Amino acid sequence: MINKTNQAEVNTSNLSLFSFDGSIATVKHSANLPSKMIPTINGIKSRSNNNMDEDAALRSMMYCSRFNTCSVPKCPLDPLIDRRSENDWDPVCGMAKSTRHKYWESMPEDLRKALPFQGYFRSEYNRMEAARRRWDSLSDDEKNRIREMGRARLMESRRAKS
Numbered sequence: 001m002i003n004k005t006n007q008a009e010v011n012t013s014n015l016s017l018f019s020f021d022g023s024i025a026t027v028k029h030s031a032n033l034p035s036k037m038i039p040t041i042n043g044i045k046s047r048s049n050n051n052m053d054e055d056a057a058l059r060s061m062m063y064c065s066r067f068n069t070c071s072v073p074k075c076p077l078d079p080l081i082d083r084r085s086e087n088d089w090d091p092v093c094g095m096a097k098s099t100r101h102k103y104w105e106s107m108p109e110d111l112r113k114a115l116p117f118q119g120y121f122r123s124e125y126n127r128m129e130a131a132r133r134r135w136d137s138l139s140d141d142e143k144n145r146i147r148e149m150g151r152a153r154l155m156e157s158r159r160a161k162s
Contacts, residue, residue, distance in 0.1 A: 053080055056079055056110075056111065057079055057080045059111060060077050060078065060079055060107060060111045060115060061075050061077045061078055063077060063103045063106060063111075064100075064103055070093075071091060072091050072092060073087075073090050074086050074090075074092075074093075074121075075093060076095075076100050076117065076119055076120055077100060077103060077119055079114040079116065081117075081122075082116070082122075093121075097119075097124060100119035100120065101118060101120065102119075103119055104118050104119030105119075
């Protein structure tokens with residue numbers, strides 16, 4: 001409401017907010033003016049499928065043995081990994097690729113289908129898929145030649161150790 005001196009009159013009421021550490025902050029909230037946060041909050045709620053996506057994400061990440069102590073923002077066992085953001089200084093998952101994939105294999109089918117990269121990061125998954133496509137494109141003679149070279153190198157390395 002505008003008074004005769006062109007100054008805005010705002011009726012305020014106190015609103016108490018609790019923070020994570022248990023302290024209480026008192027915020028002045030205008031009773032006459034709509035909050036600018038309400039459309040933003042409603043927009044966020046409508047974009048995500050309420051809590052169903054987050055519940056599935058938590059269920060899949062709980063398969064990791066480090067779940068209770070982990071603080072990485074982008075977990076490879078999170079079906080919503082592409083929606084998450086991270087900073088350069090954030091920790092990165094240090095779990096071995098094979099271990100993460102074993103966790104993925106131990107999940108129920110509905111969670112396995114929800115994970116886009118089978119417990120790998122996108123870059124790891126794409127490299128493996130590219131290598132698989134390259135291997136499949138080779139002729140049988142080329143595959144046998146590569147296998148023989150690998151066996152010869154393995155035998156040479158074993159002889160060098162003994």
